[in-house]
């Protein structure tokens with residue numbers, strides 16, 4: 213399996229819990245996807261994250277292809293191993309003139325698997341800068357799972373307000389991206405983001421993945437294979453969309469969302485579910 217990350221990038225991921233920025237698609241291509249999302253919103257008169265959530269890749273063919281882009285899939289393989297299973301993906305939007313933010317959290321603190329070795333790739337479809345509220349992280353914080361509080365705050369994108377109570381923000385670092393670039397963060401990296409203070413939207417897509425070897429302990433055990441094999445068979449693979457808004461993908465998406473809404477399963481869900 214040829215490596216995508218350089219030795220230095222892989223070392224950064226292992227030491228700091230994240231690697232960023234990584235090149236992927238051109239800013240023009242990113243802008244085309246951004247426009248498709250805005251067109252969808254205009255046509256449906258609703259924000260994309262209202263119904264396209266939890267496993268957004270099942271709604272759009274281009275999005276599932278993007279998750280499998282050799283740069284993204286390959287970098288994920290370098291970080292978590294050859295068999296990469298996607299179980300959550302969402303569109304993270306911060307419109308200008310809002311106070312939308314993301315509280316400090318670890319994605320993996322709520323993950324219902326037998327290990328915490330997953331990682332999330334986050335790709336910017338717009339630029340993501342400190343002014344626009346890029347992801348910020350605490351380097352090296354990925355070595356242990358921390359207790360979280362659930363604090364409801366209306367502008368927090370995390371619907372349960374999952375928060376690590378005490379974070380030393382003086383050591384936080386920005387993870388800026390140009391449109392078309394991506395970052396990878398370990399599922400235990402403490403990260404969050406501040407409001408967008410500019411006059412243009414910040415939008416990105418997350419692909420949260422675990423090694424296919426990770427065993428779901430409870431709740432949904434379906435996923436989308438991004439790279440490698442479904443080895444050793446812990447997962448049921450989703451039916452995939454053949455085109456954007458394919459009823460096959462949308463039905464699968466609804467089934468995944470319903471499964472996550474099951475009271476037992478929701479105890480463990482991470483961030484993207486309302």
Ligand SMILES: O=C(O)CCC(=O)C(=O)O
Pocket residue numbers: 304314319332334345346347403404405416418
């Ligand atoms: O989009 C953001 O600002 C935060 C994203 C995030 O927390 C994640 O992808 O895990």
